[in-house]
Amino acid sequence: MAIQSKITVHPVPAPAGSKADFVAELRGADLENLSEHDFAVIRDALYTHNLILFKGQQGLSPRAQYELTRLFDPTVTTYGHGKTLDAKRSVLHPDLKTIPHQPQVQVIGNGPVASYEGLENITLKHPHHRTFHKTPISDDEDRDNTRFYRWHIDAALYDLHPPRVTSLMAVSVPKTAPLNLKYDDGTGDELSVPRGSTAFVSSYTMYDLLSEEDKEFARTTKAQYAPHPYIWMSGAKSRSDGLGMVSEGLELPYTELPPIEQEKVKILPMTWRNPVTGRLALQVHPSAVEKLVLKDGTVIEDLKEVREIVHRLQRPGIAPELVFPVDWEEGDLAVFNNHGVLHSVTGSFLPEEVRIFRQCNMAASEGPLGPLPLEVSA
Template identity: 45%
Template sequence: MPVSVQLEVTPLPEQPFGATVTLPAGITDPSKLSDEDFNKLREALHSNLVLVIPNQADLPPASQHALTSRFDPSCQGNYGHDEKLFHHKSSILAKDGKCIPDRPEVIMVGNGDFEAGHAPGMKAFDLEHPTHHSFHKDVLSPEEVAAGQTRFYRWHIDSALYGLAPPMVTTLLGIQVPPTTEKQTIKYTDSNEEFELTKGATAFASGATAFKLLSPEDQEFALNTTVVYAPHPYIYISETKATSDGLTIVSEGKEKTFDQLPAWEEDKIKKLPLVWTNPTTKEPHLQVHGCCVWKLINNKTGEVIELEEARKLVHKFMRPAISPKHIYAHPWKKGDLAIFFNRGVWHTVTGEFDPEERRLMHQCNIASGEDPLCLN
């Protein structure tokens, strides 16, 4: 990539959204951008939804944290989840990552065993790449996996969805990435569609596109709907299984009862708009974590749509936006720093890794001080 005297943003070719960023000459740490360049970066993020800055493998966790927090002056300084709840033995997130001791807002995700010393005070650790085999109701057969099939694991926004406000952005840095051009294929179970992607790609879907694909009647409904999330939602669904597209949960009555959950407070239950407004483009984005939905409330009529029907409706609204032509699947290379607008996209893990394959990434998102708004 050519050297730039100023920050440059280049849309990804032949992709529905996303862009690469070239840092200004002399700047190697994006957290140290001038105010002028950072404002350009922030506006580019809101417009392109996913930005990729290459050659950042040596970016320190402190710089990644500083960059992430710079996008949201209201952020609380802590990781986007309560750490005890994130690692709670019953949470579906319990195995998803480990915090860096001296910068706990940055967590390590990936696959494989790693020696001590990765970070100050860091003991030897192991990571497990999430797989649909542990989360979906119906899973791929060994023959299908051997033939190169994979699944969208769980479409989501990064958020505790209890107590803490959803982070503004997430940064994800490829520290150690297996050099591979191996392709895997997602075969949609409700259509003849197929989507080919690089093994281990992170897939993104645009909430703005999701809203645009709704009928006028459904847009009106969405603009006037509040999503109510269950208390401790990742524990609430810990014994349930997801739909084959990873969008929501199959309703089988396997949710934990509220008295089986850790202590919770009514005023910490998250009630968020189904549609969030992009602060730069002013576009409406359909932003919802389909697996954690508990209820929907119609703000005009007061009608409450309960769990099973709420899941069905959210799935109907989300599904068109994950068709192949609407998705960007990032093919990771060592040193890629992906910055994504967590209030404008959903994302998911993909890929099936062998136990001996080693991949290490640093992820950072920080709880905001303010919930998102729908400026309807």
């Protein structure tokens, strides 16, 4: 008799008026003691739905979170951003604290924390769009309104391969009134989100929305990322919808970056293939991309043009009805397909509001799957 897992998969219905149907809740999992059969169910659910949630995981250890995350790529142990966080000029530096006894797991959140998992007297700071956007929401509107901070994939995008999955664990969650999220891009688009929600969109849907001409372009074009991209972009500012940067020539010149090894510069397909379903995702980090390499070898080097092309392709995929904003509760563990969704921080908290999350991902053992040759010639 075949051994059956006790884990059951329950697709999460899209919210009213929404088409965000790429989420599932998994029940019955003992994440501290997973069997091979259990993980087979989890992996299939992850790549079928692309964002999976486990409720009631308050006691989950950082070690178990790490082990679950690593099962998707068992040979890896290096945190997905490597030593990026050590660079104080990086836009990522203020946002994460490393757990001493489990360095692949980072602590993020907001407010003063006296002691947590070996970290003592730390102050966490929830990313706020005013530090990253060119034109932030006014201070008097800030408590009731928000923006997408930065749409992204979790990846160093220099030297290391993009992590296959990321796990996010909600340890402490202050509950307050929902916020009105503004795109402020001239469309009038808005969305109600829980305060501090992590917003997700499906990059598979983003690809499916393209015209046939744009699908062909996306299948046959590669994105070249800036060297040390989170330092490179540190002087620039984001668009109001969080989907890429405003081009004002404020990126740091190569001479002001750490030493660059050309073989470590990442040139990745614009479309990444799902290993289970075979679907293609339009998967580009819009803030870090610097050049586009076309199928005939031509390179588009004009940064403003590159950003306009990427934004035009991606913007339909972040329409309000396609966004799934997670309404976090303490004990929630989310695992998402980092090769198939984009996500963004939202919201703001008062300095005294304490919020603690754990994040884990590992640099992948190999690069993402690109489109199949048959698809390229279709």
